[in-house]
Amino acid sequence: MIDFLVRNPRLGRLFDLLLPLLATLAALAVGAIMLQLLGANPFVAYRALLEGAFGSQNALADTIVRATPLLLVGLGICIAFRAGVINIGGEGQFIAGALPATLLGLSFPDAPAIIIVPAALLCGFLGGAVWGSIPGLLKAYFNVNEILSTIMLNIIALQFMNFLLRGPMIDPVQLQAASAIPQTARLNPAFDLPRWVPTRLHAGALLAVALAVVVYILLWRTTIGYRIRAVGFNPDASRYAGINVKRNIVLALLLSGAFAGLAGAVQVYGVSHRMITDGSTAGFTGNAGFNGIVAALFGKLHPLGAIPASFIFGALIVGANSLQRAMQVPAALITALNGLVVVFVVCSDIFSRRLARRRQIGVVEVGSKGAGEQGGGGAGERPAAAANVGPPDSGGVKPAPPATAAKVSAPIKPVAPVAGKEASSD
Amino acid sequence: MNDSQLIAVLASIVLQASPLIIAVCGEILTERSGIVNLSLDGTMLMSAMTGFVVGMQTDNYWLGFLAAAVVGAIFAAIVAFGSIRLGQSQVAIGFVLTLLGDDLSAFLGQNYVRMTGAVVPRAGIPLLKDLPILGPILFNQNIVVYFAILLIVATWWWLNRTQAGLRLRGAGERPTAAFARGVDVNRVRYLYTILGGALVGIAGAAYSLNVKIGWSDGHVRGFGWIALAIVIFGGWSPIRGAFGALLFGATKALATVLQRAFPEVSVVAFNAIPWALMILVLLAVGSDYTERFIEVMPRRWQRPLRRILRVSPPMALGTAFHEG
Numbered sequence: 001m002i003d004f005l006v007r008n009p010r011l012g013r014l015f016d017l018l019l020p021l022l023a024t025l026a027a028l029a030v031g032a033i034m035l036q037l038l039g040a041n042p043f044v045a046y047r048a049l050l051e052g053a054f055g056s057q058n059a060l061a062d063t064i065v066r067a068t069p070l071l072l073v074g075l076g077i078c079i080a081f082r083a084g085v086i087n088i089g090g091e092g093q094f095i096a097g098a099l100p101a102t103l104l105g106l107s108f109p110d111a112p113a114i115i116i117v118p119a120a121l122l123c124g125f126l127g128g129a130v131w132g133s134i135p136g137l138l139k140a141y142f143n144v145n146e147i148l149s150t151i152m153l154n155i156i157a158l159q160f161m162n163f164l165l166r167g168p169m170i171d172p173v174q175l176q177a178a179s180a181i182p183q184t185a186r187l188n189p190a191f192d193l194p195r196w197v198p199t200r201l202h203a204g205a206l207l208a209v210a211l212a213v214v215v216y217i218l219l220w221r222t223t224i225g226y227r228i229r230a231v232g233f234n235p236d237a238s239r240y241a242g243i244n245v246k247r248n249i250v251l252a253l254l255l256s257g258a259f260a261g262l263a264g265a266v267q268v269y270g271v272s273h274r275m276i277t278d279g280s281t282a283g284f285t286g287n288a289g290f291n292g293i294v295a296a297l298f299g300k301l302h303p304l305g306a307i308p309a310s311f312i313f314g315a316l317i318v319g320a321n322s323l324q325r326a327m328q329v330p331a332a333l334i335t336a337l338n339g340l341v342v343v344f345v346v347c348s349d350i351f352s353r354r355l356a357r358r359r360q361i362g363v364v365e366v367g368s369k370g371a372g373e374q375g376g377g378g379a380g381e382r383p384a385a386a387a388n389v390g391p392p393d394s395g396g397v398k399p400a401p402p403a404t405a406a407k408v409s410a411p412i413k414p415v416a417p418v419a420g421k422e423a424s425s426d
Numbered sequence: 427m428n429d430s431q432l433i434a435v436l437a438s439i440v441l442q443a444s445p446l447i448i449a450v451c452g453e454i455l456t457e458r459s460g461i462v463n464l465s466l467d468g469t470m471l472m473s474a475m476t477g478f479v480v481g482m483q484t485d486n487y488w489l490g491f492l493a494a495a496v497v498g499a500i501f502a503a504i505v506a507f508g509s510i511r512l513g514q515s516q517v518a519i520g521f522v523l524t525l526l527g528d529d530l531s532a533f534l535g536q537n538y539v540r541m542t543g544a545v546v547p548r549a550g551i552p553l554l555k556d557l558p559i560l561g562p563i564l565f566n567q568n569i570v571v572y573f574a575i576l577l578i579v580a581t582w583w584w585l586n587r588t589q590a591g592l593r594l595r596g597a598g599e600r601p602t603a604a605f606a607r608g609v610d611v612n613r614v615r616y617l618y619t620i621l622g623g624a625l626v627g628i629a630g631a632a633y634s635l636n637v638k639i640g641w642s643d644g645h646v647r648g649f650g651w652i653a654l655a656i657v658i659f660g661g662w663s664p665i666r667g668a669f670g671a672l673l674f675g676a677t678k679a680l681a682t683v684l685q686r687a688f689p690e691v692s693v694v695a696f697n698a699i700p701w702a703l704m705i706l707v708l709l710a711v712g713s714d715y716t717e718r719f720i721e722v723m724p725r726r727w728q729r730p731l732r733r734i735l736r737v738s739p740p741m742a743l744g745t746a747f748h749e750g
Contacts, residue, residue, distance in 0.1 A: 144713075147464065339530060342522055
């Protein structure tokens, strides 16, 4: 089947686009087996899932509300991963954005909303940016591994939030009550983001989609984005070309954190209208910081791809919750289902990359064959894998332009130099 | 605090550090061969759950450790297969496995939350445990702690004093050179990734069967990341790594002591201290500024200082190797 897809590039590309969807379906199929084992009818269960996610106006709105923070975090992840830095600090940056935004709203309850709301979103953006730039600076100037530092900053942010919500920022009502739930007071209802009554859909979703376009333009239509992507693609070449690699690493993590922080502010002003904690990170962020990474990977690290990806993920989360209510299956099954989808999507990514590599081999073959003919021989140097790709001129495979030649992945690297050397030596 | 209290605290630090030491030694073996197994956090959650459940069902903690080691080896094998055979990013695979291990352990272990099961009994070593000071700290513990201590020595010896260790380091430092000398680099990497994973699995069970007994959702969350940080802090050396694990245990113990001494300071500050310290430590060992600091020191001090303060990862860490 792989050969078939390699030979038909158009079909192959369609297959690439559908792959995440196919992967989701495959994960749901495995989930069906698990449901069956738990004694629940998988068809009834998935019907409940679909109805819960898309069945009514409210359900659809809930799905979009759930997808919004995933998209915002995912946009930041696109920027960081494109720069070659692995930002796992979404959870902490989400909190770091939500805290100052909430504090602003609580400090000026009587100020006009037209000033407070944009200022609060800006606070969220800046708070996340500060929290994100810490691992950026540490990585760029002190060689600290960003995966570890972001994870630790997540925990520090969480502890700080728990401290603030239990002490200085606690709701005065809760302070009097015996329960003392760690949460802030409700923000002035005037500050709520515009809502599409009667659903819970809020303007944050629109903002997120608009920002997806902005991030796309930033990454692919500006010099800033070009530099960020260049640093991720090949730091050494970028340095040689005069790009300040360190500064761009800091910038990428800063922007990445800023989007996660904005997600936190949007979540507070659009959905929860206060901050509340159960002591764990997931209690406040709903795991958006981690799920955003998955949504971004799901969307192939493309800001526009992240829109449908986070929508599907939001649907899965909302639908799974109603599945759980309808079928009385354990809540942990839902998280396991999410985990399965992640694994399948990543596996599908592996598959499509192999497909791409096969195509690349086809491309190299064209180049090496030309060189071989010129030099008279040397075609036998080609790896066996290239032999079953099919005729090199089939299906519009173009000779490799220099840019793609650089992208040819490692295992076939030796082929090109060998052919080139022979051509020149003859 | 009197002497016996101090000894009790030190003994508890050793106990608390023992799973970390085991995990760190396992990850050092893996990383010295050139593979990063980033799935430690998820692996330890899964193996802690498996170890506890198997130990409880069979009422035999040995079987619990065995099952946990198998789980750890399987997770590591996925990382090795994905990176060596499929040519994928080791970081991406490890991260996804972390998330999966977290979710899957919560799902599979949900019926075993807050139950009692098999635990590793205390077993003092005769004669040695009667030694003054050292006896109660090191030798009046149990099999897990002794295993951790032996593992430090064994890992160091294996890495630095055996043929196999030389091949292992060759695969991680200069795989092409090792390959030219007849080492099957990828086979070595498979071997030590899986072996390291099995040790990480044992570390997970060491929590649920010995140090933090029982199982609950997210029971050992965070310790895997700590172990990864300690590997870097330890400069990929088991002895330094063990020192790092003890240091981390000590900061946690110190936080508890300080908290009792200063009840007016928020508990949060003390909870956050070990993590903040970890960042500072990572900052110190990797930074170019440390090198500059060493260079202004007297010539005679430079070498020992560099050995203490600087670390550098195995040269081929995280990169794929292709024959020919």
